[in-house]
Amino acid sequence: MAVVDFAELKALLVRDGRLMALDIGSKTIGVATSDALRMLATPLTTLKRTKLAADLASLAELVHRHEIKALAVGLPLNMDGTEGPRCQSVRQFAANIAAHAPAALAALPIVLQDERLSTAAVTRGMIDDYDMSRAKRAERVDAAAAAWILESALARLR
Secondary structure, eight states: OOBOOHHHHHHHOOSSOEEEEEEEOSSEEEEEEEOTTSOOEEEEEEEEOOOHHHHHHHHHHHHHHHTEEEEEEEEOOOTTSOOOHHHHHHHHHHHHHHHHSOHHHHTSOEEEEEOTTHHHHHHHHHHHHHOOOHHHHHHHHHHHHHHHHHHHHHHHHO
């Protein structure tokens, strides 16, 4: 399925079911999931990016395993709200999901969620709240940023 807006997503979604968020970077993809009632967002994993087909296959496996109903993909807007080259890359990845992913993944509706400051907010929390080392933060920041993106998307759906 293609990218939809939040109003369309609300109309398409069944009452219960998990959503998944992706924080797409050039080297990794942070992944988070919601609970079935869509109240909580939880960091799931960080995938190392390889070839597109392998990335999509890994995502399709997670979608199948967690019975995901829709995707929220973080859109890295500039601070002034404009789109830069990273937004183009994320939009292309979303288009590739719809066009080239295995059927279970390609059939999901996708919304783009503003992710400005998500990584910065998550990193600051990891330092302030958990006094987490740089190495530990590097392992977990992408999945945590995906959870931040998902929390924002869930709030918009409410």
